[in-house]
Amino acid sequence: MTRRARRSFTKEFKEQIVQLHASGKPRAEMIKEYELTPSAFDKWVRQSRTRGSFEEKDNRTPEQEELIRLRKENQKLAMENDILKQAALIMGRK
Template sequence: MKKRVHRRFTYEFKWEVVKQYLDGMSRSEVSKKYGLTEKDIDRWSKQSRVWDLLQTSKNPMEKLRQLQRENQRLKRENRNLKKLMMTRFK
């Protein structure tokens, strides 16, 4: 089995790849052009949306904290709902 080498890419390179994908080039075309996997392109695309959200915010650190708090709240609610379902259907 061939050992896979972990490659690192600059933010600028990732942005160029995502930009081409968002401009209409298919994932398979972009992945072949740059020798990437389609998963890489999906992951970078998601990361770019979060980055854009933080950049457009007036206070990006506060926005990040707000999103983290909301994430914790949703996890707590999910846990509580699971507990409730377990006790109801025993």
């Protein structure tokens, strides 16, 4: 089985696919016709129904947003801690 190159789709194309599905075109037929993966198709339909957007950042839950924010803050604090350790070593030598 050969791997296909990763493709990217425009927002307009995704909207068109979702609209075709909403108008009654069968899922299997659309997947075959447009050579889509079932997971990508299902993801687009789900994103369109829940948030109306195909952007990942628009479809995050508040918990996911908080987790991302906390990870960034943790990384920043770890970097500041490393800087202070280095400064303490330099000051201790003098």
